[in-house]
Amino acid sequence: MSLKRLLAVFLARNKEFLRDRAAMGWNLVFPVLIVAGFAFAFTGEPTPLYKVGVFGSNPGNGFFATDHVQFIAMDELAPAITKVERHQVDLLLDTASRRYWVNESSPRGYVLEKILLGSAQGEYTKQVVSGRQIRYVDWLIPGVIGMNIMFSALYGVGYVIVRYRKNGVLKRLKATPLSAIEFLTAQVFSRLWLIIAVAMVVFFGTNLFVDFAMYGSYLTLFLVFAVGAFCMISMGLVIAARLASEELAEGLLNLISWPMMFLSGVWFSLEGANPLMQQFAKIFPLTHMIAAARAVMFDGATLAGVMPQLLLLAAMSAVFLAVGAMLFRWQ
Amino acid sequence: MSALIEVDNLVMDYQGVRAVDGVSFAIERGSCFGLLGPNGAGKTTTVEILEGIKQPTSGTLSYKGAPLDASFHHEAGIMFQSTALQEFITARETLLMFQRFYSRSMSIDELISACSLETFLDRDTRKLSGGQRQRLLLAIALINDPEVVFLDEPTTGLDPQARRNIWELVRTIKARGKTVLLTTHYMEEAYELCDEILIMDRGRIIAEGSPDALLAEHFSDVVLQLPREDFTEAAQSLALTVYRGNETVDILTCTVTDTVKQLLAAGVSLDRLRVRSRTLDDLFLELTGKELRP
Numbered sequence: 022m023s024l025k026r027l028l029a030v031f032l033a034r035n036k037e038f039l040r041d042r043a044a045m046g047w048n049l050v051f052p053v054l055i056v057a058g059f060a061f062a063f064t065g066e067p068t069p070l071y072k073v074g075v076f077g078s079n080p081g082n083g084f085f086a087t088d089h090v091q092f093i094a095m096d097e098l099a100p101a102i103t104k105v106e107r108h109q110v111d112l113l114l115d116t117a118s119r120r121y122w123v124n125e126s127s128p129r130g131y132v133l134e135k136i137l138l139g140s141a142q143g144e145y146t147k148q149v150v151s152g153r154q155i156r157y158v159d160w161l162i163p164g165v166i167g168m169n170i171m172f173s174a175l176y177g178v179g180y181v182i183v184r185y186r187k188n189g190v191l192k193r194l195k196a197t198p199l200s201a202i203e204f205l206t207a208q209v210f211s212r213l214w215l216i217i218a219v220a221m222v223v224f225f226g227t228n229l230f231v232d233f234a235m236y237g238s239y240l241t242l243f244l245v246f247a248v249g250a251f252c253m254i255s256m257g258l259v260i261a262a263r264l265a266s267e268e269l270a271e272g273l274l275n276l277i278s279w280p281m282m283f284l285s286g287v288w289f290s291l292e293g294a295n296p297l298m299q300q301f302a303k304i305f306p307l308t309h310m311i312a313a314a315r316a317v318m319f320d321g322a323t324l325a326g327v328m329p330q331l332l333l334l335a336a337m338s339a340v341f342l343a344v345g346a347m348l349f350r351w352q
Numbered sequence: 353m354s355a356l357i358e359v360d361n362l363v364m365d366y367q368g369v370r371a372v373d374g375v376s377f378a379i380e381r382g383s384c385f386g387l388l389g390p391n392g393a394g395k396t397t398t399v400e401i402l403e404g405i406k407q408p409t410s411g412t413l414s415y416k417g418a419p420l421d422a423s424f425h426h427e428a429g430i431m432f433q434s435t436a437l438q439e440f441i442t443a444r445e446t447l448l449m450f451q452r453f454y455s456r457s458m459s460i461d462e463l464i465s466a467c468s469l470e471t472f473l474d475r476d477t478r479k480l481s482g483g484q485r486q487r488l489l490l491a492i493a494l495i496n497d498p499e500v501v502f503l504d505e506p507t508t509g510l511d512p513q514a515r516r517n518i519w520e521l522v523r524t525i526k527a528r529g530k531t532v533l534l535t536t537h538y539m540e541e542a543y544e545l546c547d548e549i550l551i552m553d554r555g556r557i558i559a560e561g562s563p564d565a566l567l568a569e570h571f572s573d574v575v576l577q578l579p580r581e582d583f584t585e586a587a588q589s590l591a592l593t594v595y596r597g598n599e600t601v602d603i604l605t606c607t608v609t610d611t612v613k614q615l616l617a618a619g620v621s622l623d624r625l626r627v628r629s630r631t632l633d634d635l636f637l638e639l640t641g642k643e644l645r646p
Contacts, residue, residue: 029452040440188436197453
């Protein structure tokens, strides 16, 4: 492999993308518009439904039979406490040790505490936690960035290579000493750094006016987005391997990207969804990238904590790259 | 001169059609070799096999006496019939990108001067005129200082000035000792540039030789051309080989003096008579027929 040739294609592709102001602008503006729209739409008070986490057995009577309160069974205590800190659960009860946790800045936690104390449920010891609320718009940020990465990766590589093949650019390159692996590597890395750069601009840009929560390491989050982007670029290479019709490529890309956008948890959590759908969603790299990004941002997950998702994305990338390289034809 | 490229019994089947059917020829080093033929004759397929873009179904191809290998791409310059370039990059950046593909290359300045690229070097490739684009593509084909240059219909769609400009560039390439393989639909172009031509039809070679030798081999007559209204009724009864066009009448003859005497005797005015030799256009139509090809 010649680094000089690889670099030549890499630089040319970078210039092509950066100078295409319409495409570049859309890549930057589209996610910002979505975040701004949701920030505007969800600034009001959410639906007045109380959520109480229950660690241990649920007696089902007294306070536990209160109307308009959703009681959610918690398997582990530490993550459950984190949910109280993030306002994802308004109150947490440990029925075995007879303790309860409430966020001191949560109005709904305050109301629930009063109901609990007035319900003659018995003695519970108060545990106070603090932490800011995870709003829907906070929760949406990694999803929107992930979706933008997905579209940019699939279309920026898949569609562009098909267009190159159709209009003869690939045929011209084939007539040079440039090898297929040099060409593909340049395409992958050119798109990868551009996607990451755009994702960073969107991430920090939206943070200026949304001020979303971030409990984990920026470096870990960077790694999650980088590995996820790499995986989806590799997926784009599979689409681009042989097709010479832009229409067919667009159809296939839509067939992949739209289900991925709706089933990977970009817009809503899959926690309450049909278990079969939850299992199906795991075939999409976007599902794992978004889950890992949310874990880092809102649960403060460490590198070790998101390692399963990273390894899965890396394994998917290896499969996609192998298939894409094996199928690739210049013409 | 010795053969730079030799082709022996080349066959190419494509989707159930035999596009190239047992073609054999040799291209001499330093020559300009023209490959002609109507649409669908198999010339582009043949050229793409020579360029290493396509693999033949059977037959052998050698470059400098050996089969083509990866090093061939370092020594060949190619200008395809239709090539898109990456968008949003300038002519200069395109040249620099292609320059980096090769271990050896001509200097960019030399190429700019040779192909007259100065005026549009920093222009986006999407905004080049047809002639500018062809000059840039020719410069790209020359960037590795190739031993052999493939030019597939380099002047199609260009105006006469731009066409002649490309012809001059091809002559310059040849003067530098390079071998040129040219495909074209313009017979005048082939006559002007080629040392040797090969005419293909339906995948087979139907004529091969230097343009003058081919014309001498196939034609011994000349064409006397008259305006249709000058060709009198009396002349129409003469025993002459005549082709009537919409505005002119072509008379084919090997004995110009006798024919002219016959025409004068039939009261034909020769004031507007034109005499021309047979051309490659005539030869091409004679060999491949006049019916329209798909």
